[in-house]
Amino acid sequence: MKIMVQKYGGTSVAGLERMRKVLSRVKKGIDEGYKMIVVLSAMSGETNKLIGLAKEFTATPDPEEMDALVANGENVSIALFSMLAKSEGIKAKSLQAWQIPISTTDAYMKARIISIDDKRLKVMLEENDVLVVAGFQGVDCKGRVTTLGRGGSDTTGVALAAAIKADVCEIYTDVDGVFTTDPRVCSAARKLDLISYDEMLELASSGSKVLQIRSVEFAKKFNVPVRVRSTFTDDPGTLVTQEDAMMEDLVISGIAFDRDQCRVTVYKVKDKPGVAAAIFGSIAEKRILVDMIIQNTSHDGYTDMTFTVSKGDLEQTMAILDGVQKDIGAESVQYDTNVAKVSVVGVGMRNHSGVASTMFKALHDENINIKLIATSEIKITCLIDEKYVELAVRALHTAFGLDKGQQAAC
Ligand code: ADP
Ligand code: ASP
Ligand code: MG
Numbered sequence: 001m002k003i004m005v006q007k008y009g010g011t012s013v014a015g016l017e018r019m020r021k022v023l024s025r026v027k028k029g030i031d032e033g034y035k036m037i038v039v040l041s042a043m044s045g046e047t048n049k050l051i052g053l054a055k056e057f058t059a060t061p062d063p064e065e066m067d068a069l070v071a072n073g074e075n076v077s078i079a080l081f082s083m084l085a086k087s088e089g090i091k092a093k094s095l096q097a098w099q100i101p102i103s104t105t106d107a108y109m110k111a112r113i114i115s116i117d118d119k120r121l122k123v124m125l126e127e128n129d130v131l132v133v134a135g136f137q138g139v140d141c142k143g144r145v146t147t148l149g150r151g152g153s154d155t156t157g158v159a160l161a162a163a164i165k166a167d168v169c170e171i172y173t174d175v176d177g178v179f180t181t182d183p184r185v186c187s188a189a190r191k192l193d194l195i196s197y198d199e200m201l202e203l204a205s206s207g208s209k210v211l212q213i214r215s216v217e218f219a220k221k222f223n224v225p226v227r228v229r230s231t232f233t234d235d236p237g238t239l240v241t242q243e244d245a246m247m248e249d250l251v252i253s254g255i256a257f258d259r260d261q262c263r264v265t266v267y268k269v270k271d272k273p274g275v276a277a278a279i280f281g282s283i284a285e286k287r288i289l290v291d292m293i294i295q296n297t298s299h300d301g302y303t304d305m306t307f308t309v310s311k312g313d314l315e316q317t318m319a320i321l322d323g324v325q326k327d328i329g330a331e332s333v334q335y336d337t338n339v340a341k342v343s344v345v346g347v348g349m350r351n352h353s354g355v356a357s358t359m360f361k362a363l364h365d366e367n368i369n370i371k372l373i374a375t376s377e378i379k380i381t382c383l384i385d386e387k388y389v390e391l392a393v394r395a396l397h398t399a400f401g402l403d404k405g406q407q408a409a410c
Pocket of ligand 3: 009151154209210211212
């Protein structure tokens with residue numbers, strides 16, 4: 001049995017005409033002899049609408065009930081699409097996550113997939129041409145509906161492809177593939193034909209929402225080549241795959257940015273063993289992800305700790321720090337929400353010097369102040385004022401030779 005998994009994002013399923021377009025792609029797969037698994041997102045704007053509705057009822061919605069609510073956007077898409085397919089004589093079946101099941105942890109609103117029953121899926125595939133699966137959802141050990149975090153339908157798609165050992169895994173979206181940066185922010189952005197799992201992981205974790213980070217983790221772990229393409233054009237898109245030697249020729253393959261960041265600084269804590277563990281241990285207990293972490297050099301036995309969290313986690317982070325502030329003897333805790341991360345990513349960075357200095361110079365030339373710096377083997381990230389983020393992205397894009405028609409820096 002040849003199996004193709006296709007995931008379609010919110011704009012691709014927004015309304016009857018767009019669903020017809022999706023159906024014609026699915027039919028093509030069937031005509032080529034594939035059994036199809038089609039993962040759908042909620043129609044664009046629907047998940048936000050549901051979140052907005054919850055916020056009208058309470059400022060702090062219960063996470064378990066939030067998942068029971070927001071998972072419904074995808075339920076609507078799969079039922080409508082299956083109706084459409086059946087009306088054209090295609091053997092289709094809609095499946096919510098619990099009907100497969102896709103089992104997850106009980107971390108509501110950011111659940112992680114634990115297992116997928118691939119045997120049941122195969123049986124259902126044998127009986128149907130297309131299984132239309134709700135993206136973004138799971139079910140926990142208590143039978144409660146969970147969701148995988150914003151953009152989670154990508155992860156459903158890749159995880160299904162990995163579980164069922166699909167022959168093809170395609171992610172359909174509203175741009176032609178993965179670009180050197182968000183094409184909506186930088187018109188000079190170029191589409192990449194290929195990108196390595198590690199680069200895509202760094203871009204996704206730095207804010208490029210074209211793929212959810214967990215989907216790339218699955219792709220890398222189970223070696224699933226993923227093609228990112230547009231629902232609306234015939235461009236072959238971008239293949240996310242294992243690194244090859246050619247990829248190292250490019251120093252920088254992409255630039256990412258993330259406005260969903262806050263800087264938190266814990267001032268004047270004792271510079272002694274156990275302080276960082278106390279701060280970050282209590283934050284981790286609440287499953288909050290901490291990103292950049294910087295500890296200042298010690299002065300008179302005291303130091304400051306600065307880190308970033310996403311905006312949605314700020315309130316809870318501040319409450320936790322309020323609790324531990326006395327125990328660690330901190331003078332005060334302050335935060336700044338007007339910040340953004342900008343990152344340059346590329347495997348070629350490993351063998352090239354001067355990437356950091358090129359980045360700092362480009363930001364300096366635009367008079368943009370750097371608040372924090374963090375590096376990994378293939379990424380450099382700067383925290384800057386949020387209002388300069390688009391300017392920074394365009395300046396870095398040019399500085400690293402990524403603009404259309406420019407010679408890329410090798
Ligand atoms: P979908 O609803 O199909 O999942 P998303 O909105 O989640 O689509 O992701 C696609 C969007 O990601 C694009 O419209 C684009 O604005 C944005 N994006 C950010 N960075 C990149 C990048 N490097 N390459 C392509 N798109 C990007
Ligand atoms: N509908 C969900 C969201 O808007 C999941 C997704 O589209 O991938 O985040
Ligand atoms: Mg998405």
